[in-house]
Amino acid sequence: MSAPAAPSESQQNGLPFALAAYGIWGFVPLFFKLLASVPPVEVLAQRIVWSLPLCFFIMAFRQQIADYLVALRDWRVLRMLLASAVLIAVNWLVYIYSIFTDHVLAASLGYYLNPLVNVMLGMVFLGERLSRLQMVAVAIAAVGVAILLGGALDTLWISLTLAFSFGFYGLLRKVVPVGSLPGLAIETTLLMPLALAASAWYLWIGDGRGFGSDPKISLLLMAGGIVTAVPLLLFATAARRMSYAALGFVQYLAPTLQFLLSLFVFAEPLKPVQLACFLLIWISIAVFSFDMWRKMRADRMVEIA
Numbered sequence: 001m002s003a004p005a006a007p008s009e010s011q012q013n014g015l016p017f018a019l020a021a022y023g024i025w026g027f028v029p030l031f032f033k034l035l036a037s038v039p040p041v042e043v044l045a046q047r048i049v050w051s052l053p054l055c056f057f058i059m060a061f062r063q064q065i066a067d068y069l070v071a072l073r074d075w076r077v078l079r080m081l082l083a084s085a086v087l088i089a090v091n092w093l094v095y096i097y098s099i100f101t102d103h104v105l106a107a108s109l110g111y112y113l114n115p116l117v118n119v120m121l122g123m124v125f126l127g128e129r130l131s132r133l134q135m136v137a138v139a140i141a142a143v144g145v146a147i148l149l150g151g152a153l154d155t156l157w158i159s160l161t162l163a164f165s166f167g168f169y170g171l172l173r174k175v176v177p178v179g180s181l182p183g184l185a186i187e188t189t190l191l192m193p194l195a196l197a198a199s200a201w202y203l204w205i206g207d208g209r210g211f212g213s214d215p216k217i218s219l220l221l222m223a224g225g226i227v228t229a230v231p232l233l234l235f236a237t238a239a240r241r242m243s244y245a246a247l248g249f250v251q252y253l254a255p256t257l258q259f260l261l262s263l264f265v266f267a268e269p270l271k272p273v274q275l276a277c278f279l280l281i282w283i284s285i286a287v288f289s290f291d292m293w294r295k296m297r298a299d300r301m302v303e304i305a
Contacts, residue, residue, distance in 0.1 A: 014241025018250040021234035024227070026257025029107075030265070031227055032099045034220055040096045042210045043224065045198035047092065048191045050225030055185040058233055068182040078186070080176045085187035087169040094161045105268045106155035108258035110162030112281050115251065116141045116288065117167035125171060133291035137284045144280030151273030180236040184229070249289060 035043050059065050071077045098107040116138055122128035130138070148156045173183060188195075202210045211221050239247060259278070262268040 014238045014247075015250070017234045018238035018242065018247055019253065021231040021238060022250055022253040023257070024231040024234070025254040027261070028227060028231075029099045029104050029258060029261055031220075031223075032096055033266075035217065035224075036100050038210045038217065038221070039202065040093060040100055041198055042202045043096050043221065044089065044093045045195040045202070046211055046221040047224040047228055048089075048188050048195035049199055050222045051228045052185065052188040052192060052225075054225045054229045055181060055188060058229065059181055059185060062181065064179060064182050067179055068185050071178040071182055071186055072189070077176055077178055078190075080172055081178070081183060081186045082190050084169050084172040084176070084183075085190045087165050087172070088187060089191055091162060091165040091169065094158060094165070098158050098162075102266060102268055103155050103158055104258055104262035104266055105270065105274065106152075106158040107162060108255040108262060109274075109278065109281065110159040111166075111255035111258065112252070112278075112285065113141060113145070113159060113163035114166050116284060117163045118170060119288075121167050121171050126174075131291055133287055133294075137288035137291070140280050140284040140287065144277040144284065147273050147277050147280070152271055152277075180239075181233065184232060249292070252285060252289075 032043070056065070059068055071081070095107055098104060119128075119130060119134055120138060123130055145156070145160070148159075173180070176183060178186070199211065206213075209217075211218050238250075263270060
């Protein structure tokens with residue numbers, strides 16, 4: 001029997017999966033731009049419809065169907081997953097809308113803010129205590145958001161909706177006793193009636209833009225299920241193989257890629273107030289990341305001792 005992997009080796013084993021997950025999320029605006037002619041609600045509906053079969057296929061491969069069925073019979077779990085399903089649906093819809101309306105910059109800001117929102121939610125709802133550096137990081141980010149109130153109010157709602165919807169989603173999923181993939185499958189199951197109704201409606205009105213209007217568009221909408229499920233599976237694998245603190249450093253890859261895409265591929269204008277906000281957010285992230293690194297280093301020294 002082989003010896004267990006050292007902590008550093010375990011981190012390395014999980015890093016490729018984390019980079020792949022956040023890399024896909026970072027470049028996913030390029031995929032959704034191909035669907036810009038389709039109504040955002042239909043894109044969301046089709047994303048839900050085609051995610052569920054793939055979730056079942058992966059759950060069967062990983063022998064998690066039983067977990068799905070057990071959670072499906074628990075009313076308390078169902079209520080919490082219904083709330084998380086609504087939150088992730090709102091997050092997906094606003095994200096798709098931001099891409100279709102050339103506001104990828106605002107979307108990237110929302111996902112930069114998300115880890116800091118998670119810290120605040122953990123303090124308010126889970127009784128977690130903030131270190132001094134974490135409090136400084138949150139305060140700097142708050143100043144950055146306040147600056148946007150003065151010059152970019154038209155897109156601030158996108159950033160805050162994405163940050164807080166995903167933050168509350170993560171908070172619920174943290175306390176629901178169900179795995180990431182079975183939980184996603186139940187969420188899509190709960191959303192499926194509305195998704196099927198919306199898909200049927202757009203198919204019936206036949207405006208020539210959505211599913212069934214063109215083979216390429218139809219295939220892209222079906223591929224939305226893969227784009228949804230695959231990075232989540234990669235993320236779940238990474239989360240099992242590396243510490244959550246280490247994973248926290250990698251998560252900034254996605255909004256950074258989105259930020260670069262918005263400037264150099266989609267040619268979105270960067271307003272001075274947005275630049276000032278991003279600079280403060282990056283400073284906040286640097287302070288936050290330094291605090292995480294310091295804690296990881298201290299924990300490693302304790303383990304060695």
